[in-house]
Amino acid sequence: MINILRRKTDLKSVLSEKKTDLFFLFFLFAFFFFIYYFLSVSLANTNVFTENDILFEIDAQRGIKDITQFSYDHYRTNVHPIYVLFMNPPGEILEKIIHSPVYAAILLNSFLGAFGVALAYIGFSFLDFDQKQSLLLAALFGATTSQLFLSIIPSTMSLAVCSLLFTYLLFAGSIRKKVFHLLPWILAGILTLGTTTTNVVQTLICFGIACYAVNKEKGIFYPLLRCLIFITCVIVITAGLAILQKAVYTTTVLFFLPGAYEEDISYASLWIFKIPLVILGQLFKNFFLINIAAPIPIVFPMDGKSLPALSFTPSTSFTIMGYISAALWLALIGLAVFSRIKWEKDHTRSPWNASSWILPGLGLCLLFNFVLHCFYGVGWLDKIEYFLYSGHFTFLVLAIISYISKMPAKVMTCLLISLILCLLINNIQIVTGIITLYSMPS
Template sequence: MSAPASTWRRWAPDVLIAVLLGLAVVWLLRALMLHLPPGLYQQQSGGDVWFGADTPRTLANMVDAQSNHYRTKVHPISSLLLHPVTVAVRSVWAGSDLEAAMRVVKFVGVLWAIGFYALGRLSGAGRIASVCFTALAVASAAFQFWFSLAETFFAGSLTLLMVLLVAAVAVHRPVGDRWLVAASVASLSITVTNWVAGLALAIVQRPWRRAVGLSAVALLIVSVLALVQRQLYHWSMLFFLGSREELHYINQAGGGSLGDRLIGMLWYPIRLPEVRVQEQVPPALNSISVQMNGAGLVDAASWAAVLIWALLLAAGVVGLVRSPRWHAFGKVLGLTLAAQIALHLVYGDETFLYAAHFLPLLMAVALFAGRSPLGRAAPVLAVLLAALVGFHNFDMHAAAAHLLQHATPAP
């Protein structure tokens, strides 16, 4: 048998699984997107109502170069990346602005699911185990709520996953400087604070002087692209000049206690509690939130879910510690997760807004539960948890979309 044929036979099952995962994700996201009212993307009615997300502006930035791209001061080259892709999709597949943007979101969702499956395979998990953990990731609240609408978080989550994939490849074979720079550029491209992942990767993989040099190259590349972006997009800002506006989001009273924030970072990305609504005057949509709503442990299913998730996380940490070969990967993952937690203990008043950024990090920890004493029970628990949270999150998504809309028309 020839080498190409042997290689194809080895990888064919993974390719088939990737295709099936992609189809399942497209079906799920299409169903979720149907929940959302069109008013969510209208400036007069949808601004900041979906857990604080700025959906009207994000949609406008994805489809219109002349819209206000001022948030590039914290999303360095997001417009330069997302707008051309959306325009290209619309040029080959006719549709409205919203339809084109949602197709891009779905495509990124498919890439994310396949990428996470690939991370599972790279981590040493078998095909079935990798599918089980990918199913949990897709069933999560973070995936269902943030990969079903136009926002920057779906893209930011993918860039974090890309860094983890490079870190995982580095366990199996040396990665060149170009890969480290590319991963660093990716992590910085969508959200400034996500650059910590690229920095962590460089610091772990190279001596500190070399790591600083590679990180400087990545910063220079993104800075040059940001200058190009400024010439192409209306009111585009330069991220390296900083943003004093972000200081207003530090230690906001609405964020609650440290416990509220930790629950929002470590639990809400997996299972969302009941959503709280704040009535607004029409035509504005109602605004919804889950901050300070507690863990939502109201029945046996919710208690079972939180206990299984806690067990998977704890076992994942044990699995990483017990795997010396994966300690470098664990350092990248640990540094990135620790930095994200430290940031969001003080930043923002709706922690669930950033759930998509926590998702690849938390799920990467859980992946290593299979290397703990749990062993083969880990993927079984992952599937059980996916069932416990998946249908619940789907129903919560529909309920949240319903709460946005007024029961009675404006007088």
């Protein structure tokens, strides 16, 4: 009888936790969808989305047309292989309903941005944070410069972020539960490769580590064989879908053909060996600061554009709230690292287990992005704009910093709440300034 009552109590507790999770997910989605949609519509009303590249080198106009125009020249499907197949059907349907390609694209982009914040909540939960911590960390993710800006400027990035978050969920979930199924991983691989080609490397890293961690007793050759099967299936299926996409959308490019990446060679260089301090300085700034707290962007004329362009690359100044946000963020990093070092000194290191692989896996994904952008995105010295790639690594930075932290829960909570509020004020203030800039008569 006591066992039955205990089971009932446990069931009530589980159901209560599930209800709380659902409420937090709905709250995060609704709150950030409202912010992203409102800011995006306000930006669109300035006609800033009629041009490519002027907003931090992001192709807003191309993003809108890829999503909503069937007959558009979908030439960037070389590096976004089946993005049009993913996004154009719902985009066209929305456009037919609301009779505005811009608002249809904004609606989908804002939806994916808010959905990404909800996925981040699940991701932090899978990383073993409690509900309150997961809520705050997901809200912090949603308030970052990266997630906010990329969710209000229509582009491929909002879907890329969601596909990567799905990968991280699978990674942490597989290791925590010690369960490994191939099919969900193949789906994650198709989503990451199909949206942005280089992102599949992160999925492959997570797949290989999770497979080894869960099946360690089977030796090293088993995960290597599974990796080969995985990447073969992902490439073959994505190639098949790209051929199908080509049959429907004749202007798309087949990503696996020779010459598909000729244009992208101009985005890569070996400048890292000539001016390493400049490149590394920009990398650290974009990976660990301005992707979190927005500086004041630099305004400059761009050849062939009717509107002035914006860049974070040369930015060195913040608003008052921006300086506070940056200070709080750097304090969070410092305290997380310090608390971890102190904890390691005071505690005996626990035996290596499956969960021990989570941090190295996330770290390797971050390292891959860092090494990639030592070479890619620096084709022209006056056009370094790493910010447009920030969606590929911002969640990783937040996850790693929070995962290593051993600071007291109350200190962490106070820091997170303060940082979220300051970031929202600062980053929305920067967006409002951009709206004002493009609302002025030329």
